[in-house]
Amino acid sequence: MSRISTSMITQRAIDAMLRQQNKVSNTQQQLSTGRRVLAPSDDPASASRVLGLNRALETVQQYQSNINRAQSRLETEEGVLNGVTNLLQRVSELAVQGNNDTLSATDTKAIAAEVRQLLAQLYSMANTQDSNGEYIFAGYQSGTKPFTNPAVGSYVYNGDLGERQLQISPDRQVADGDNGFALFVNVATAAFAQITAVDATDFTAVADGDITIDGGNGNGPVSIGSIPAAADAAERAQQLADAVNAVSERTGVRAAVNDSGLLELNVVGGSGISVALGTDAGPRSGLSAVTTPTTVAVATATTPRNVFETLHQLVTELESDRPVDRYIDDVHLALDSVINTRTSVGGRLNSIDEQHEVNADLELSLESHRSVEEDLDFAEAIARYERQMTALQAAQQSYVRIKGLSLFDYL
Template sequence: MTLRLSTASIYATGTSQINTLQSQIAKTQMQLSTNKRVLTAADDPIASARALEVTQSQSMNTQFGTNRSAARASLSLVDKTLQDVSAQMTDIQSLIVTAGNGGYTQSDREALATELEGRLKDMLGLANTADGTGGYLFSGYKSTTQPFTQTTTGATYQGDQGQRSLQVGSTRKMPISESGSAIFETIKTGNGKFQALQGDANTGSGIVSPGSVVDSSKLTGDNYAINFTKTGTPAVTTYTVVDTSKNPTVNVLEDQPYTAGASITFDGMSLDIKGEPADGDTFSVKPSENQSVFTTITDLIQTLRMPADGSTGKAELANRLAEAGSNMKNALDNVLTVQASVGAREKELDYLDSTGDDLNIQYQSTLEDLTGLDMVKAISLFSQQQTTLQAAQVSFKTMSGLSLFNYIS
């Protein structure tokens, strides 16, 4: 049987083969130029699907890195502002110590009060620091609301207790702001557990210490009064500690001899009173309360401007200065605690950045394994395809040139 091929068939077959070879070499050339083995999903469906997942994870990791940069900028501003706040509080503590100088006159204390007014405005300015994006650092979720407005008794907080957050990792959402209420408002008075205050009607020279907790298991959270009595000739001073929260009231300690500076201990608390309390003088002991630092400074300014005449006036000044000193110490401790928390978050961002960089390298390596090109193998294949195409072109030319008319003279 004789197989006959038409000229049209020879041309069609040859052209088809050459087109196929040209397509293959064009694909290899594209792989070489992009350094990728998988150009379309059809090249390797499984690797392509997996590469898409890895690419999405890599994009999310990149976004987390951008979020961390924004978080670091915000936390750095918070940290710097809190440093300035703590410096102001330290200066105010120094002014309180200075105000207690026994040689100071009323005009000297008036000068300190004027200086404190400036410090108060500076503190309010720091509390109302802008975040650089049209909002405020310490207003919580109410970012466009000015946090504090000065009043006659201190300042009013107009923000909320929220903390703005950013997603800085696949499983980590980090607060990037602080509530002004937590920094400036919720400051414990006294020693942080209880506060000891002199009575408004005292006429003696008794000065009470902030006191301390000696046994926290015995704390009751009740209010107490330490009442002084002078009887006999010569006069003997005694005191009675009364639990005024009970109904009827209960004497915790009764008719105890008073010794200046000696410890008065009851219900897990201990304090001392110096000086000479007068008959009928009283001191109160009650649980610590939350008080704004701006109220503390405002009260301190008023204290410095009140007369401090005689032993009674000097004792009242000393008691009020001690109270202000304790409150400012608590305020500074609170700011330092918040600042430590901010610093810890900044350090955590460094660790997350390092982890993010490692993840990016891992994702890139995985993508290279899935879609990357073996350059040596691809160049070898490209050379082979070139040789095959050239051979096909030569053979097609030869085949298409065969004709009986070439041999007829």
């Protein structure tokens, strides 16, 4: 029979109490954190799943952070563009008002003064900063003031052509702004030439009033939707070209039909205009309007102009009491550009709102799955804690009683 020493009995009792204390401590920590899995050793399989869920949650939360950032910048931009729209509409009204022969020089100068104030306001809007102090129209160069005014009538864009893309889902990105070059600098303008009717005897290819080109300063190709003449012969580009060339010495215009079937008109001292017969084209892509039964205004695209310089030139013309027809159309084109950008911004805001809801649902689902894996059942944990405390107290009391025993107690 083996002999059990007093020291061995003591060590075993102490080990039992320590094990029970560790169990009590672990349960106490679970109750304080509300988590069942405190370390991978508690439940290796659950710990691995929780780790993956945490990574997925961090990614979704980053998407939500990107959405919040993009939303803030786009809402700022939307507010600015709303102001720019109202401003350009007012400029358009003033330009039309100023383009009136009945106004005195004093009246047109007063209109010019208001346009000048609106130009200064537009310049300020183009240099708007967001809540973080970043310029919203500078592209990637958000720390650089996008527009400067180094000289009277000169406006320089200092940003770049970039648009920051923020990831808002695994397969979706959204631009958090628009660069100022596309919005304020690369704006189309219009030049005009007149096509007027002459005697029908000069042109037998077109009935009800023939056409010729008596001038024009366009410098780029344009497609005209149709020639406003009620005659089947007008559908034949070659016949129309022959009619134009018949009087080219008087008009300075030569016509030819290219391989694409387009009628090309070339003005001496200027560049060509392309006329497409029988197609559709809006006012901004070629045909602007039929002003009278015998006159057609043809708009041709020219080199894009800085919208600030357009307004500056408008002011100059008004102050000089000169016609501002071309600038009225230029302002309309600039307004169209702003409205198109506003539409794009609105679409992006709607898109990120929808994605925010999708991400929020996904985040809730991931948190629910993580809760199943690691969250504590408090009722079970409290009952277990009470059992462990009872066992610990029993072990402590047993140790005290055993430690106090001696052979002298039995003598």
